[in-house]
Amino acid sequence: MLELDWSALWDSRHLLAAGMWITVQVTAVAIVCGLAWGTVLAVFAISGNRWLRGFSQAYVTFFRSIPLVMLLLWFFLIVPQALKAVFDLSPSVDIRLVSAMVAFALLESAFFCEIMRAGIQSLSRGQLHAARALGMTPLQSMRYVILPQALKAMTPIIMTQCIVIFQDTSLVSVIALGDFFRRATAIGERDGTLIEMLVFAGVTYWIICSLLTAFVKLIQARTQNG
Template sequence: MYEFDWSSIVPSLPYLLDGLVITLKITVTAVVIGILWGTMLAVMRLSSFAPVAWFAKAYVNVFRSIPLVMVLLWFYLIVPGFLQNVLGLSPKNDIRLISAMVAFSMFEAAYYSEIIRAGIQSISRGQSSAALALGMTHWQSMKLIILPQAFRAMVPLLLT
């Protein structure tokens, strides 16, 4: 019977910890940017201005229909070359980590936007009507009344 040789782990521990740190950086960045961009997409999708709502809907549907591995490959292979050619970055610049962060952020934003949109729609219309009756603009009522209540209901879904 084969037994795993645990002694080979100890010399590799610094590399494993470095990988853990990089993974945590990518994860935290993707979650924060994904929630922020997802919130903007959700508000855009609920907009009465058709082109803005259409853009958000198209973005969400495209990113939700493409596998994450494909998005990562696109951003790993295409974006670095694009940035180096268009922005004039040196090929020596290593932007693989940035490409991974952008890919994860954009992909997760599509999923977060649907969660946030559902949370916004779960708040009764009376809340926004009351805010508008008090003289608040649509954006003020969204920022001060609707989103805080919606985020409270969305926390369990956003953390999964």
């Protein structure tokens, strides 16, 4: 039986909390921006305009075919100056954090696109026809009738994808971003307690994801009953 030393946990609580905050930031940006852009792509995918459909299909195929680690490295090593110019970033901004946020948002929008597209296409065409019969434009019909219903139907799947995003944020360690997992391993290597910190990180991810999963099941049950 290994004799584990947990004393470093309390002393490093502020570093670990700061790392978790970075993890939460990356996750939140990926969810909000990914869902927003993914919804637009989903509307493009079912559009009558073949150019919009082609763009959406090419986008989804491209980003779903690239490993996340490679995408993170691309944005961090190849296009950091472009990111600074596009977002008008000051020199004090951590380009690693911006790179991670942009990479995650672009990648996850491809997955959210497919989720939302499936939700939209699962609805009866009569919903759209009824909205048009009430005098709504195609854009108004999509905004006020179709998308709210699709979003409600896909909520459990969307939330499950959010859990996956939270787990995947640990991959930002490849660009030396000090997220929760990166800081936990760094503290373990510094203090000679790597096993303890890895166990702690794993248990922390497990607890958070288990709670989120239980919440998803609750939402799913209410959706089905409603």
